[in-house]
Amino acid sequence: MNITKSLNGKKLEIALEGRLDTLTAPELEAELGKTMKDADSLVFDFTKLDYISSAGLRVLLAAHKTMMKKDGMKVTHVNDIVKEVFEVTGFSDILTIE
């Protein structure tokens, strides 16, 4: 998985490419641990994300909880496979998905 991040002022944008699964979720978690404290808002770009498993959901939920106390978190450009995982797990009701 590739992680591309950009921080503009307090706005953090993270684009993921590949698979957010058991193996790669810890990489994202570590990256967020480093950069989230400098950000007030977080936007994920999932244009190139193939799929997400529960390990990835766990990281997204933790990030969502952190950003809820600030200006929030948004997930954008979600494909059908990722969307289905969000829907069956109820994550589509928790996260802001555009």
Added chain:
Amino acid sequence: MKELTLEARTENIAFVTAFIDAELEQLDCPMKQQMQIDVAADELFANIAHYAYTPETGNAVVQFDYDPLSAMVSITFIDHGIPFNPLDNAEPDVTLAAENRKIGGLGIFIVKKTMDDIHYWRVDGQNHLCVRKRIRN
């Protein structure tokens, strides 16, 4: 039937999905079904890696089978770790708000929702978990 045996460590998950992807590509499996099966494989292999042998380690066997008549792919995960039926776990409450969410059981829940059926059995000191998915109508 094709079979892969490897050490049940999370680092090896990429080998499991590569093995399954190679088989599915030969079957011209549609991308959506392939990704759903990969997610299921990730969840089930991660379960074995995390729980079956802890704190030791051990092997897992992944068996891939395809029935052309029903277009059903079946993948069976076998380990000889502690008896563990993930289907026994209570389903997570997927209606809870974020701050009240517990994440346990979410993986197997995704598997149940995206695969056509899932079976667990224990025989000869081994856990067997089989998922089946129809890859085309």
